[in-house]
């Protein structure tokens with residue numbers, strides 16, 4: 222059984238979903254991490270883009286990724302500023318994870334104390350259903 226907070230209990234910013242990135246968010250809702258693979262040159266595109274940054278093709282398919290990666294770099298946010306809803310989650314980790322397939326994703330790391338993080342440590346995706354409509358891809362130690 223999954224637990225999902227009601228839409229009105231999640232107070233932090235949510236992604237802006239538009240036609241170009243809707244398949245990315247729909248995949249996360251299905252607990253799949255998918256990115257665009259150019260069907261002309263094979264480049265994996267991230268962030269989502271209407272055209273391939275290598276060959277300018279608009280053609281692509283949404284490839285399911287392994288969800289495996291390694292920790293590239295990170296910061297620990299210890300002070301909430303702006304939106305007071307961040308006070309509920311500080312300290313939290315914002316990281317760049319180097320995915321096994323190549324792209325680097327900006328995400329949160331959970332399931333480990335921030336002072337235990339190590340460069341290059343193996344990580345795996347997990348899916349945080351923050352509202353009935355939105356699921357975020359986060360990472361935890363593998």
Ligand SMILES: [Zn+2]
Pocket residue numbers: 259260261262263264273274275276277278
């Ligand atoms: Zn291409």
